[in-house]
Amino acid sequence: MSLVGALPFLKPCLSPSVSPGRQRRHTLPASEFRPLNTQDAISVFEIEREAFISVSGDCPLHLDEVRHFLTLCPELSMGWFEEGRLVAFIIGSLWDQERLTLDALTLHKPKGTTVHIHVLAVHRTFRQQGKGPILMWRYLQYLRCLPNVRRAVLMCEDFLVPFYQKSGFKVQGRCSITVASLTFTEMQYPVRGHAFMRRNSEATGVPQATLFPYILKSGHHQC
Ligand SMILES: CC(C)(COP(=O)(O)OP(=O)(O)OC[C@H]1O[C@@H](n2cnc3c(N)ncnc32)[C@H](O)[C@@H]1OP(=O)(O)O)[C@@H](O)C(=O)NCCC(=O)NCCS
Numbered sequence: 001m002s003l004v005g006a007l008p009f010l011k012p013c014l015s016p017s018v019s020p021g022r023q024r025r026h027t028l029p030a031s032e033f034r035p036l037n038t039q040d041a042i043s044v045f046e047i048e049r050e051a052f053i054s055v056s057g058d059c060p061l062h063l064d065e066v067r068h069f070l071t072l073c074p075e076l077s078m079g080w081f082e083e084g085r086l087v088a089f090i091i092g093s094l095w096d097q098e099r100l101t102l103d104a105l106t107l108h109k110p111k112g113t114t115v116h117i118h119v120l121a122v123h124r125t126f127r128q129q130g131k132g133p134i135l136m137w138r139y140l141q142y143l144r145c146l147p148n149v150r151r152a153v154l155m156c157e158d159f160l161v162p163f164y165q166k167s168g169f170k171v172q173g174r175c176s177i178t179v180a181s182l183t184f185t186e187m188q189y190p191v192r193g194h195a196f197m198r199r200n201s202e203a204t205g206v207p208q209a210t211l212f213p214y215i216l217k218s219g220h221h222q223c
Contacts, residue, residue, distance in 0.1 A: 028084040033138055036077040036089060041066045043086040044079075051121045058179065060119040061091060065106065069093050069118065072108040075146075076115055078139045080131065088122040088135045092152070100155055100186055102177055115143055115191070117154040136167045143191045150192050155184035 036044065045063045052059035061069065069091055070077060076092035095104050096112035104116050117139075122132045143149050155175040156164060164187050165171075175184040 029081070030083060032081045033135075034079055034081070035074045036070050036079045036091070037074055038067050038070045040079060040086060040089075041070055044070075044089055044091070047086065047089065047121050047123050048119065050124050056182070066091065068106075069108060073110075078135065078142065080135050082126075086123070087126040088120075088131045090117060090120045090135060090139050092117045092139075095153065099172070100153060100175055100177060105177065113148050113150040115149055115152040117152055120154075132163075133167055136164075140168065140189060140191065146191075150190070152189045152191055153186065155186050157182065158185055161185050161187070 041063060044061075044066050048059040048061065048066075073093050076094070078090045079086050080088040092115045093108035094110055094112035095107075095114040095116040096109040097104075097114075100116065105118075120132060120136060122135075140152065143152060152169075153172070154164065154169070155177060161171060167189070169187040169189045172186040172188050175186040177184060
């Protein structure tokens with residue numbers, strides 16, 4: 001037997017057809033979590049268009065607002081990509097008051113200690129797979145790495161209250177903001193002073209074994 005035949009692990013290095021550099025360029029990660037940037041804005045808006053506009057005629061962030069926040073505070077966003085395709089995302093900005101007001105929908109307050117989560121959405125074909133709760137879990141863990149962030153807040157329609165409660169959010173009360181005839185519940189999550197998410201499974205409703213591969217794979221949002 002030749003030396004190469006006896007050492008099969010050498011074969012890829014000796015193959016003349018595809019260099020390792022080329023292989024890398026053509027291989028998209030199966031699952032990747034990273035902050036969004038303005039180049040992702042169209043993909044974000046496509047998901048929003050299907051998730052919200054086709055249902056209610058409006059959406060949390062219009063395209064120019066997506067670009068606005070991804071320019072001002074990309075570090076408060078998180079995208080989940082499968083083989084390069086955006087499958088779920090969160091967009092947040094900083095807010096500096098106890099409760100949300102209309103200004104919170106359009107402003108980023110760099111000195112604020114509250115992260116206002118404007119939108120969480122999962123691409124239609126990837127729903128009902130636990131991705132929304134997993135992304136939220138990762139995002140909340142990531143916020144713990146940001147020294148000035150004290151809490152996260154969001155406003156949601158009443159039917160989504162149980163969904164966010166499973167991620168550890170608590171009801172703060174009725175939100176003063178209304179959009180057309182829609183009313184919202186305001187919810188908050190204490191980023192500081194929260195027992196370490198009860199090591200995730202209890203708080204998210206997602207078994208730890210399910211979460212682990214996703215938790216370990218991200219290289220971009222680690223503290
Ligand atoms: C809401 C959303 C983010 C949930 O993400 P998802 O990955 O599809 O979540 P899953 O289907 O895996 O559900 C996880 C849990 O939330 C519950 N849930 C999901 N969507 C729900 C909804 N619309 N209403 C109430 N509960 C819901 C599920 O029943 C499930 O509960 P369980 O763990 O007890 O079974 C996703 O459906 C979505 O993007 N919807 C459109 C956009 C939207 O409404 N975003 C939220 C407002 S910003």
